Amino acid sequence: MYWSKYFIPTLKEVPSGAEAVSHQLSLRAGLVNMLTSGVYSYLPLGLRVLNRIEQIIREEMNAAGAHEVLLPCLHPVEIWEKTGRVETMKDVMIQFKDQKGRRMCLGPTHEEIITDLARQYVQSYRQLPVTLYQIQTKFRDEMRPRFGIVRACEFIMKDAYSFDKDADGLKKNYDLMYEAYKKIFSRCGLEVTIVEADSGAMGGSLSHEFMVSSDIGEDAVVCCEGCGFRGGVNDALDNSRPCPQCRKSLKKIPALEIGHIFQLGTKYSAALGGLFVDEDGKQKPMIMGCYGIGVSRLIAALIEVHHDDKGIKWPEQVAPFNVEILPLQIGDEQTMSLARRYYQELQSQGFEVLIDDRDESAGRKFNDADLIGIPYRIVIGKRNLQTGHVELKNRLSGETKIVGFDEVTGDLVKGAFHA
């Protein structure tokens, strides 16, 4: 992609009102734009990151045997009355009447909808287990949206729902999702702390939260100063908390919830008539689990964890581009032909390449490159050109390397230039 023909509106100054680092950088790097409080547009760079995260999620969910669907955002309120959640979730539910006077709402989550769907098609234990998932926009009327896309009124979630004939099946699916989540976050470049948690408005028995430690976290985990052990905050241990591994003291650190999985049981299937006929000929409610990831929030979490004072440092797996080429003198034919050559070669080898061909000063290109945080950088400038070299820079490690013209793509392809 040629930057001059693309849309990456970077900002030099911190937009007023943006306090959290991830909020500042997501605006400055041109990832997102606020329409109104808690409602954001995704710009090309932000959308690329979103798509890469979604791709990882899809691969791992599919590998775990889940099938992708897309449920509606628009729901009739009656279905929410059947489970009583029109009451328990009324504070976050955006409701209105359509022109026919029908009471509608925008889906804050989808247990009711998916259960209604499964109810219609699943009649027998032979059709179980089944796990469906979607990546979709959720709407929650948050009293207080916070930190940009961290807590928004409209946000993107991956939500999966498993249906089983018995508790054993649920346990297996739950464990499968638990492992899939670990892979997803690890592949995204995030270190998570998994803690047992309260099921809240979802209901059900067991649940686990996947937390990333971050200053802007609205929750907390405990961390051992000795061995590095991490775990959930247990109220019973709030006053004196020895580490279960090394007995040293634990301290509480703020953490951001990016995933939450629940063993729901039969709350929704029973309320909505999600029944099947078991092997013994008897009708039983399906046993459900649900599994959520805050996909858009992941972007903020990634920035919180991977940045420095100059900008974002995207992990390779989620970066909007793999390589950025910086031709410093766009008027110089040797510079530009070299830039175009690397652009072609790297693209043909499967890299996503951004080339900053704007007629801007070197300083601005460097600063913008640091800001948007593409992992690898090729700098083509007079300084090294005369001796037949260009500069490679690793944004993550800060390492730079001067290499000959012909070593560039080989080094990147072989992964030789890794931190």
Added chain:
RNA sequence: CGGGAAGUAGCGCAGCUGGCUAGCGCGCAUCGUUCGGGACGAUGAGGUCGGGGGUUCAAAUCCCCCCUUCCCGACCA
């Protein structure tokens, strides 16, 4: 929903104890010079001072109401 802060050009801000044609930086446009860490000069475009009402000879500036945004708290996946 309680407490605090703030709304002036696309962005960041100054001006506000009432007083001249509303200013600065960045960005933007044209021209010239630059070209390895947010270059320089010249010229220029761009404003319902969040909205409404009031006080006054005169309101960005004072008073009242409303709207919006951000932060802390409560609430929440």
